[in-house]
Amino acid sequence: MFAEVALPEAGRSEAGLFGLHPALLDAALHAVALGGGLVEETGQGRLPFAWSGVSLFAAGASELRVRLARAGADAVSLAVADGTGVPVASVESLVLRPFAADQLAGAGGAQESLFRPEWAGVALPSVASSDVVTVLGGDDLGLGDAELFGTLAELRAAVATGLSVPGTIVVPVLSEAGPDVAAATHGAVNRALVLVQEWLAEDLLADTRLVLVTRGAVAVSSEEAVLDLASAAVWGLLRSAQSENPG
Structure with a gap:
């Protein structure tokens, strides 16, 4: 044809x-x-x-x-x-x-059953004494006694010399502020992608929880606004990574 x-x-x-x-x-x-x-x-x-x-x-x-x-x-x-x-x-x-x-014909009414996320406030649980919290990047989250490392490679080297494998690793997602939102978004997403790819390839951290922390990337109430569009895109990337790698 x-x-x-x-x-x-x-x-x-x-x-x-x-x-x-x-x-x-x-x-x-x-x-x-x-x-x-x-x-x-x-x-x-x-x-x-x-x-x-x-x-x-x-x-x-x-x-x-x-x-x-x-x-x-x-x-x-x-x-x-x-x-x-x-x-x-x-x-x-x-x-x-x-x-x-x-x-x-059946698909026409599907939009009536679409789900949407709703945010609910919860109390922050205390970190178990058996857990070790490590921060990649600067501690602008105020975690106090958490171990600080600049990169995943630095953490890997420390574990190789005797540091306990951390139970939780926290990574602040910091986008580069500026007038070029597209460039800032590309930069933030690429950094998150590299981190997730390195994380998934690191067998040493198979039982460790990775936590990425953003500010202003999502609106959790009607009074809030999305102030960091670059970090909002990181949420989308991480949702894709979670669907491809359950757990």
């Missing part, structure tokens, strides 16, 4: 914002529904389910020429070029999963 798709004139200026404009890709995939035996006929619609072998060769195309070919009973491959024939992208396999119309 061959298809030509193009953005409307009013939207062509947005093409450069994307590697491959999502509206163009979506329009190209609609060709699967036109028939031609690309996938097994089930009498149901199909939705994209699993992508593999995806390559992007060029960005910013406002019109595409697409070749779709059968890649299995429920899969297609795509070869994508721009309007002049220059390669833009390729997909070795896109598995399309059938769905029934009543599945979409």
Whole structure:
């Protein structure tokens, strides 16, 4: 199946914002529904389910020429070029999963059951005497007698020379204040990412709890405002890390 798709004139200026404009890709995939035996006929619609072998060769195309070919009973491959024939992208396999119309009808009311977080105040528990609290970075949290280390590497070296493995490690998340919020966000998220990657690779700390502390990154009541957007992004990163690494 061959298809030509193009953005409307009013939207062509947005093409450069994307590697491959999502509206163009979506329009190209609609060709699967036109028939031609690309996938097994089930009498149901199909939705994209699993992508593999995806390559992007060029960005910013406002019109595409697409070749779709059968890649299995429920899969297609795509070869994508721009309007002049220059390669833009390729997909070795896109598995399309059938769905029934009543599945979409049931999804319409799902928003009524969405959950949202609510903050509740709790008393801070005392640290057990058997636990050891260590702080990476400066002790601006007022933890008093906590062991202080500048980096995870310094802590690792201290443990190697006899320091007890800490039960809890606290890391203040400090973003770089300034007018460039995007740069501050990139910096804060990258630092947190490096820390989490090093943490997960350190078997020595498998039983230690990692605590990242932010200020002004979330609003815990209607009277508060988010004052540190960079640290707010760190919350999102950590939620992803928690979902990938339970516990």
